[in-house]
Amino acid sequence: MRVANIFNLGVKELRSLGRDPTMLLLIVYAFTLAIYAAATAMPEALNKAAxxxxxxxxxxxxxxxxxxxxxxxxxxxxxxxxxxxxxxxxxxxxxxxxxxxxxxxxxxxxxxxxxxxxxxxxxxxxxxxxxxxxxxxxxxxxxxxxxxRYRADTELPVDLELRARFNPELNKSWFGSVMEVINNVTLLSIVLTGAALIREREHGTIEHLLVMPVTPFEIMTAKLWAMALVVLTACAFSLIFVVEGFLSVPIEGSIALFLVGALFHLFATTSMGIFLGTIARSMPQFGLLIILILVPLEMLSGGTTPRESMPDTVRYLMLAAPTTHFVMLAQAILYRGAGFSVVWPQFLALALIGSALFSYALARFRSTISTMT
The missing domain is CATH 3.40.1710.10 (abc type-2 transporter like domain)
Structure with a gap:
């Protein structure tokens, strides 16, 4: 393995992404307008009903x-x-x-x-x-x-004093915007890495890579770090300028610590994107696979519905999904201001899940390349 090869191949991926206006538009939309829509269009809230x-x-x-x-x-x-x-x-x-x-x-x-x-x-x-x-x-x-003839104040036998922690205004936009950022990190990381691999196959450039003195590990690792860098940069921009700036949503914890946790999560999800890219033979197939994978990951990770409300089988099964630990980590840091001493189990779980997914995706990638040679 040569670090220079990984770096140069990663730069090639960034240049290739820069020439794809559709993907660039998707990235911009996912971390700007989509965040605003999720924060302001909460259908369960009664607002200006006719x-x-x-x-x-x-x-x-x-x-x-x-x-x-x-x-x-x-x-x-x-x-x-x-x-x-x-x-x-x-x-x-x-x-x-x-x-x-x-x-x-x-x-x-x-x-x-x-x-x-x-x-x-x-x-x-x-x-x-x-x-x-x-x-x-x-x-x-x-x-x-x-x-x-008057508005009577009801005297209750017990005085209940409400203290809303972490969201004192009970403002649903605070929850919607941050959760949309979390979900879009997962979505974009899988889409970008899988699309990068399929784009190589469709354009025929994967054959060019095979005759170069680079290994499958270097090719795959280059795609992972390049796409992870794009998603991580867009995520940081969205949190600072869209969530905190434009929407005025307070972030309690350390954004830097959250981004480190997001990096661990991206290690797992970009590997998943490579794996799906080796299975799909075209972008339409890849899109259908993403629907089958992404919807359960987001719905059952605890971001939409608390995990305590789910059946025990689903709760235990979803512990094998990186999104479950990422949602727990992100909510603890961004909502409750938790430090590393609180979220280190999620960091460890993401590292283990990411290593397993990376190893499996690399084996599948090598197998796919060997059939092409």
């Missing part, structure tokens, strides 16, 4: 209910008549349509139990579920305070 109200009572109480819906949870309600309600919902203009019946205030003051009809467009699943609870709470609170 609501229309049919006020058939025209009383102070109904007006009070109408005024209770305001941004950011709801847009200003559209006051419509009953004939428009179904048509507007069929057209997708409203997610919620509230129908306040005639004599509603009189029935409330008389001690009767009047019924308010709430129509919900359930195709907007997350908003429908969350918004229904919000509307029920708002209407109940306004009716109760109107009937009592």
């Amino acid at each position: 609501i229309a109200i049919v006020d058939e009572d025209r009383s102070p109480l109904s007006a009070r209910i109408v005024d209770a819906f305001y941004p950011p949870y709801f847009i200003t309600p559209s006051l419509i008549d009953q004939a428009e309600m179904d048509a507007r919902m069929d057209s997708g203009l409203d997610t919620f349509a509230l129908d306040i019946p005639p004599n509603f205030q009189r029935d409330v003051l008389a001690g009767r139990i009047p019924v308010i009809q709430l129509n919900v467009d359930a195709t907007r699943m997350t908003q429908a579920f969350t918004g229904s609870s919000y509307i029920q709470s708002i209407v109940t609170g306004e009716v109760t305070s109107f009937a009592r």
Whole structure:
């Protein structure tokens, strides 16, 4: 093995990547616009939901209910008549349509139990579920305070003092942006290394490498360090300028320590990319393989759903995946400010998994090259 060969071959990979506008566009998008979209487009959060109200009572109480819906949870309600309600919902203009019946205030003051009809467009699943609870709470609170003539403070037997650790604002964009960075590190590392190998095969340049005085180890290692360097640089840029800068998401821990952990993770995932590149014979095949591999890795790694909520079989099986340990490491450092004394087990696990994947991918790469000679 010659270090010079590995370095020069890696520079060749960087130059080849620089001449591929599609891959460059993917890298830029994955660490800029994709991060912003994941941080700001959280569908489970109720934000500016469209609501229309049919006020058939025209009383102070109904007006009070109408005024209770305001941004950011709801847009200003559209006051419509009953004939428009179904048509507007069929057209997708409203997610919620509230129908306040005639004599509603009189029935409330008389001690009767009047019924308010709430129509919900359930195709907007997350908003429908969350918004229904919000509307029920708002209407109940306004009716109760109107009937009592004042807003009563409920005296609870126990005072619960909430202290939200690591995300005191309970801002979902803090979680979404960082997790998107973590997921895109995995995605790009696999895509870039696998595509680099397939590109060599499709362009016929792999044969040129075979007649040069370089070993399969040098060829593979060069692809790994070059693509890992690109992903690591893009990741650092995204954390500093997009997450911390543009989105104003506070990073509690050391970005340098996280990048070292990302380097261990990239050792494993770039090896995985080489392995998939030896199996696939074309870029379409490689894309289908990535779907089969990447979706379970991201969904079951603990980034989307806590691992404690998963079946025991899945939890133990995913300990063999590098993404599980990388998510644990990244969340501990970036969210909770953990140091190396806390995350060293994840570093060790990534080193072991990466070594195993590298060895297996190298054996497969050598086998593939030997069949071509």
